[in-house]
Amino acid sequence: MSAGSPANCERFSWQSVPSLLSLCINFVADNLDLVESFQHFPDLLGKEIFLAAERNEQFAQPDSTVIQRLELFSTAFSTEFLQSLYLSREHLLVNYLSDDFLLFAGVQSLNLSHCGLSDDHEILYKLSCFTNLNTLSLQDNALTSRGLQKLTLPLRMFNRGPKLLKALDLSENPELTIHGIRYLKAYPLLCVLNLSNTAISKNDTKLQLLSMRVCIPEEGVSGGLDSCFRLQTEGWASNVINTWLTWYNNKSKRPRLGENSFYSKQRLKFRLTKCESYAKPRYQLVLKK
Incomplete structure (x- = not known):
């Protein structure tokens, strides 16, 4: 042929x-x-x-x-680009992207647990632009009542923010007191609130402000929280985010001359202190509608 x-x-x-x-x-x-x-x-x-x-x-x-x-x-x-974003314990990348965090404003679920945000982090205010958000985890971020005030301010004052929020995890913030609970009334659809291991007791009468019932799961039982806050990054950009995590973690692991020997004792002391803090008695406090 x-x-x-x-x-x-x-x-x-x-x-x-x-x-x-x-x-x-x-x-x-x-x-x-x-x-x-x-x-x-x-x-x-x-x-x-x-x-x-x-x-x-x-x-x-x-x-x-x-x-x-x-x-x-x-x-x-918006949502197709990224539906869910999981950045737990990725504080280095979160801080690196803080100026451009509105790139993810279309997500419906966001996990920023263990990121060391604290009350003054700019991301707390930027969350007011996350209007599709229905699930948010801020577990273990050194938040206090002042942080909740800042988080909810745009919604309370200007009616601008995540009005669709249904599940919020504030556990492991030991300085968070009952005085910040009133700010959470800004979320009209809130039906799951995790306050475990905070300074808030199940007997605090101000919990009634949220019109939610106290639900204390038995020891070793999650109380259904796993299904609420067990998130993973999903959307078109999921592979991009995972690539960035690998890239930035590799970048941050590059040792600088003399740093390891100089800070070794300080790092060891920090790790021991952190382990001791997690060894303290823990309790679960969950509110549901």
Whole structure:
């Protein structure tokens, strides 16, 4: 059969020549810096462009250029871009991304547990832009009543914030007292609240302000909390986030000359102190509607 036979031409056309659509998708994916907006694009087409850009390593490291590229998708596709974000114990990356944290404003579930945020962290105020949020974990973040005041201020004063919030984990914040409970009335749909291992007792009468019943799970029983707060990163950008975590953790592990020997005793003392703190008596306090 000759090279120019119809059969060979047909095989070549089907196997070697990409479709016009795939050519356009790859062209756009390679030139995201020239795109102004993906508003009103079909979700399916937006996903194909995103995946093509990811394959071409357009989102490899979280620098300013990459953030601008991702904002095109987060603005236009919001929830599809990222439905759930799990950043527990990733305080280094959280702080690194704090200026650009609104990139994730479309998420419905967010876990920021064990990130050392404290009352004055700017992310607390930025959560007012997370209007789709229905599940939030702020476990073990050194929060006090002042932190709850700051967290709920935009919603209480300007009616701007996560009005759809249903589940909130504030456990392991030992300085959190009953005085901050009144601020949580700003969340009208709140139906699960974890206050375990805080300074709040089941006998505090101000708990009645939330119109929720106290539910103290038995020892060793989660009381259904696992299903509420056991999150994982989901959405188009899930692989991007996981890549960033690996990249930043590897970056932060690079030792500096003389640092290990100088700080070894301090680090050991910190770890022992932390272990002792977790050895203290623990209790569970959960409120539900």
